[in-house]
Amino acid sequence: MSSYRTRHRAVVHPLNGKPVQPFANLDYKDSRELVAQLTTYLRGLWPAPQKIQIDVAARKILVNGVERAAYELVAPAAVKKSSAVMF
Incomplete structure (x- = not known):
């Protein structure tokens, strides 16, 4: 089992409107952590x-x-x- 973490920004699109802002910044290891972090964000x-x-x-x-x-x-x-060098 790998222990790396994944970082993504979650953009929530309600069915009847524009995307919700601010976006959720997620840092998760597996789908359980993804669900937990996204649920915490959605409680707002x-x-x-x-x-x-x-x-x-x-x-x-x-x-x-x-x-x-x-x-x-x-x-x-x-x-x-x-590639440019600043002096």
Whole structure:
């Protein structure tokens, strides 16, 4: 079992509107950690009495058993090394 971690930015797309901002910055090792971190982020959108389920395979978010949003994972931008020399 590998112990590397993955860093992504999660962009949540509600079914009836624009993407939610600010985006969630995630740092996870496996799908269980991904679900836990994304659920913590989503508690700000849908309060605690609501049941939040995340379908990792389909990248869908269910609230009380009803599909409310989708999400995408975006890799952080790589820093480009400059070939120019500054004096």
